[in-house]
Amino acid sequence: MVDITPADAVPPAEVAEMELYHPHSWWTKYVFSQDAKVIAIQYSATATAIGMVALVLSWLMRLQLGFPGTFDFITPEAYYQFITMHGMIMVIYLLTALFLGGFGNYLIPLMVGARDMVFPYVNMLSYWIYLLAVLVLVSSFFAPGGPTGAGWTLYPPQAIMTGTPGGQDWGIILMLVSLILFIVGFTMGGLNYVVTVLQGRTRGMTLMRLPLTVWGIFTATVMALLAFPALFVACVMMLLDRALGTSFFMPAIVEMGEQLQHGGGSPILFQHLFWFFGHPEVYIVALPAFGIVSDLISTHARKNIFGYRMMVWAIVGIGALSFVVWAHHMYVSGMHPYFGFFFATTTLIIAVPTAIKVYNWVLTLWRGDIHLTIPMLFALAFIVTFVNGGLTGLFLGNVVVDVPLSDTMFVVAHFHMVMGVAPIIVIFGAIYHWYPKVTGRMLNETLGRFHFWVTFLGAYLIFFPMHYLGLMGVPRRYNELTDMTVMTESAHHLNSFISIMAFIVGFAQIVFLFNLIWSIRHGREAGGNPWRATTLEWQTPETPPAHGNFGKDLPIVYRWAYDYSVPGAKEDFIPQNIPGSFAPSREPA
Amino acid sequence: MAETTLTHIGRTEPRPAGWQGIAADWSSDQRAFKNVSWGKAMMWIFLLSDTFIFGCFLLSYMTARISTRVPWPNPSEVFALRIGGSDIPLILIAIMTFVLISSSGTMAMAVNFGYRRDRRKTAVLMLLTAALGATFVGMQAFEWTKLITEGVRPWGNPWGAAQFGASFFMITGFHGTHVTIGVIFLIIVARKVWRGDYDVGRPGFFTSRRGRYENVEIMGLYWHFVDLVWVFIFAFFYLW
Numbered sequence: 125m126v127d128i129t130p131a132d133a134v135p136p137a138e139v140a141e142m143e144l145y146h147p148h149s150w151w152t153k154y155v156f157s158q159d160a161k162v163i164a165i166q167y168s169a170t171a172t173a174i175g176m177v178a179l180v181l182s183w184l185m186r187l188q189l190g191f192p193g194t195f196d197f198i199t200p201e202a203y204y205q206f207i208t209m210h211g212m213i214m215v216i217y218l219l220t221a222l223f224l225g226g227f228g229n230y231l232i233p234l235m236v237g238a239r240d241m242v243f244p245y246v247n248m249l250s251y252w253i254y255l256l257a258v259l260v261l262v263s264s265f266f267a268p269g270g271p272t273g274a275g276w277t278l279y280p281p282q283a284i285m286t287g288t289p290g291g292q293d294w295g296i297i298l299m300l301v302s303l304i305l306f307i308v309g310f311t312m313g314g315l316n317y318v319v320t321v322l323q324g325r326t327r328g329m330t331l332m333r334l335p336l337t338v339w340g341i342f343t344a345t346v347m348a349l350l351a352f353p354a355l356f357v358a359c360v361m362m363l364l365d366r367a368l369g370t371s372f373f374m375p376a377i378v379e380m381g382e383q384l385q386h387g388g389g390s391p392i393l394f395q396h397l398f399w400f401f402g403h404p405e406v407y408i409v410a411l412p413a414f415g416i417v418s419d420l421i422s423t424h425a426r427k428n429i430f431g432y433r434m435m436v437w438a439i440v441g442i443g444a445l446s447f448v449v450w451a452h453h454m455y456v457s458g459m460h461p462y463f464g465f466f467f468a469t470t471t472l473i474i475a476v477p478t479a480i481k482v483y484n485w486v487l488t489l490w491r492g493d494i495h496l497t498i499p500m501l502f503a504l505a506f507i508v509t510f511v512n513g514g515l516t517g518l519f520l521g522n523v524v525v526d527v528p529l530s531d532t533m534f535v536v537a538h539f540h541m542v543m544g545v546a547p548i549i550v551i552f553g554a555i556y557h558w559y560p561k562v563t564g565r566m567l568n569e570t571l572g573r574f575h576f577w578v579t580f581l582g583a584y585l586i587f588f589p590m591h592y593l594g595l596m597g598v599p600r601r602y603n604e605l606t607d608m609t610v611m612t613e614s615a616h617h618l619n620s621f622i623s624i625m626a627f628i629v630g631f632a633q634i635v636f637l638f639n640l641i642w643s644i645r646h647g648r649e650a651g652g653n654p655w656r657a658t659t660l661e662w663q664t665p666e667t668p669p670a671h672g673n674f675g676k677d678l679p680i681v682y683r684w685a686y687d688y689s690v691p692g693a694k695e696d697f698i699p700q701n702i703p704g705s706f707a708p709s710r711e712p713a
Numbered sequence: 714m715a716e717t718t719l720t721h722i723g724r725t726e727p728r729p730a731g732w733q734g735i736a737a738d739w740s741s742d743q744r745a746f747k748n749v750s751w752g753k754a755m756m757w758i759f760l761l762s763d764t765f766i767f768g769c770f771l772l773s774y775m776t777a778r779i780s781t782r783v784p785w786p787n788p789s790e791v792f793a794l795r796i797g798g799s800d801i802p803l804i805l806i807a808i809m810t811f812v813l814i815s816s817s818g819t820m821a822m823a824v825n826f827g828y829r830r831d832r833r834k835t836a837v838l839m840l841l842t843a844a845l846g847a848t849f850v851g852m853q854a855f856e857w858t859k860l861i862t863e864g865v866r867p868w869g870n871p872w873g874a875a876q877f878g879a880s881f882f883m884i885t886g887f888h889g890t891h892v893t894i895g896v897i898f899l900i901i902v903a904r905k906v907w908r909g910d911y912d913v914g915r916p917g918f919f920t921s922r923r924g925r926y927e928n929v930e931i932m933g934l935y936w937h938f939v940d941l942v943w944v945f946i947f948a949f950f951y952l953w
Contacts, residue, residue: 138747143922143923242751243756243920245921245922309764311759315759319751321748322744322753323743323749323750325743325744330741330742334741350761350762353763354765356769357769358771364867365770368867368879369867370876370878370879371879388781388782389876390873393776397773470868628892
């Protein structure tokens, strides 16, 4: 790719200044706000709140697994409800909403030099529909029969049958309705993010000058707009199966000695639809993390990102490839074995762009001026956990290895490492990094370091032993493991150990939440650009940025986002909006 | 709000050729798609997403139809009307299709008159489009009623595979909802045109954004999309 925009020329404005909506009252300023920054905070707060519910659910599961038979209230039904809600909340309502709705809303307009998202009103609706989806989800805890216990993948036929908690009660219906609402709300926001990046950039901001954070969030949003339709359709069809008695997914089936009215449907069809959404979803969560971590590493190692263009192409390539690998989640579903061959091949090909990214992060660090700030610590921790989870992904991508491992704790270890721990660690790093811009104050350093070490080491101690459990043959999805032959005494000890670590890591998150709230008033004053970063959000005239982001005139961009430690420059960073030709305006070709 | 027309981008450097040129144009300053306003870009991307929804619906229906082990009801017979003593296959569907395609024509004319700032003709043509759309939905309601009285239900029908009724009600219902939403928005935009909102730049009630005659075209994009989807439903559901 050739960056043909010269370093010194100021391209004329192609787009007139956008008309901003100016709030008239407290309500329209802070509650029904059309300002992307407020919407971002609303999204983040809601996602964090529902995420805490999922955290507590994971504790309850670990109580049962670590100390079986001790807690009477965790019945098998309750255990399945915890598993289902924990998975669904973490993947969709926490990670997707926080990365795209939270970070996307806050960072996209600031980083591309826009006043706001292109359609602030639609953006506001997006949040309120998301909130409604969360409320519907929460309401299923209080519905008769409780929430659904179908597993987070909601596989039919069991998802809507009597034996499954919530299957013939309200649980599954509320879950499906909540997902449909989430998709509607997300689409409204997602259209905004995509159009803002494509059409709403400031003068001089070519696509190849975008910070990688924006590239990651942008690509993930495009993927979400194409992947969520499959989940939407699957939800509608299952809702019809459950509510109207259609048979899209329901084969002829006997339940409790009684022939059900259903017949002729295909459960595999649901799995294909679900995973056509579900696999891109992994990267919808991972790509923003990739982008953010690239910026964290570059900023805190005071060095330009290694191979910027390859990083961009890797993001785009991973996004495209992730649409042709979905059936590697279905090796044991009974689909045609030749499919397995195809999907194993595509799955392993994804390792190539992913490996490019990991090498480039490491090469960015190489001989950099590494500052071990808290965001940097989290970024380094991400590389470790992500490589770990990625390598087990290569195991599981092969059919012959996956078949014996697919119903064991090995899979639990794998996906928690790669799409649980890794992205959440990036979220923490990103919060420590951007909190000063959002609030004007730094988070407390001591509490932050405590939070980092407990979270990083603790998460490792939770999920690494699970690989061993999996290789021993300990099955996942079982709430009661006491009498199984694979459960040796050492396996039981390991399980109890994992549970104790889970509690410690969970409590560290409470310290983190305390830090978030405490530092709003008592944190150290941050100033406008505490990390001496180059990207536009740190160049705003006010901190936190005011309505409209950039004062009277929008910034003009003269260079890429990674001019760190440029030889001959006065300081070790040159913001994107500083003109001058002594430094390369882009990665040398 | 972005202006539609791009006057001058002031670039004098030599532009790269071939693939590099395509990539450079795409990633060029400020906008990936020159001459495309925010609203239009957003509608196109939404329609792309919606395409995936209809695509998934149709693929699921085709999977059900291919894999069923009981006979699939013959659409030519099911959707025949008895007129003048003989069964005419698909006659109602043919009329519905004709009505909907015609409404695309009136919509295109409305867009044309909109850019000529002919308020009256634009509004009238949009209302005509809405009327044709409403006629379509009305005929669909008639078709649903007829099938329901003949015993077709989402969970079964007298002639064969239960997925016939399920897919039929789901897909035509989802499409009919799209048409209905389109009709409502056609009426809203037609009212704005009639009142001259786009001439005086009156701010929207909810969004407080000033609308432009381009909104007629954006509305048209949606409407043509709904038509196009119907063509696929017609081909895959009725003609197969």
